[in-house]
Amino acid sequence: MSEPSSDERLQQEFNRWAEAGEGEKMERHHLDITEKTIRLMDLRPGERVLDLGCGSGWATRLLARLVGEGPEGFGQVVGVDVSDEMVRQARAASKDFENILYVWGSAEKIPWEENFFDKMLSVESFYYYPDQDRALAELFRVMAPHGRMFILINLYKDNPYSLQWVDKLKVPVHVRSEAEYVELLRKHAFENVEARRIPDDTPTPDDYQTKSFKSLDDLRAFKKMGALLLMASKPDLRTPAPGYTIY
């Protein structure tokens, strides 16, 4: 039997997470930083949004409520995930939404047309993509001109507390710094590249049980330091440079 591909490994691992109920539990861990990010996304009714690595779809539903029906039209959200079990759970929990579509697929081969999305959110997924260059090339393809991306990353070099997970995870991950990510986005021709820290302000009770951190103090320090939020826009390649204007 041939070795599974990197996407198949991710699919198997995250199907296990989904079957163990981790998809839904992640809402509790990621909600605070995601809500803060969604506020920065300045979503408008009528916009088309991609939720890349959508998991069980709780954030997809938050997005869908904000872009739904309005004077500028009927906005829609597409959730993409490499785990078919996550996609199944997300669909089952989103039956009341007419403006969400979940698609099973990889960030390295986004199953969607080019120049489509006005905004993109990715929560705690980007560092799993084995070929981040390929994923960024795909994002560049599917984003609309001026489209803006919001990538939240909890595991990164500048937050030393997050590095405790690397050996616990059963799939390989990228551990890059803020500066390295900013450079990577610029290399892929994205504009207005910005990085921010998004702290998680939820309290950690003294009797909280954690398997991911060595101590509650480490967990609290991790949350205080916060997630890395990367923001970037796709340039409008249709706009000719001034010297090339044709009269």
Ligand SMILES: C[S@@+](CC[C@H](N)C(=O)[O-])C[C@H]1O[C@@H](n2cnc3c(N)ncnc32)[C@H](O)[C@@H]1O
């Ligand atoms: C830590 S979970 C976060 C899920 C969700 N965004 C949330 O915050 O609850 C990471 C998600 O990324 C998905 N994922 C990992 N690698 C992927 C890839 N190459 N393409 C698409 N999705 C991927 C996983 O299947 C999983 O659902």
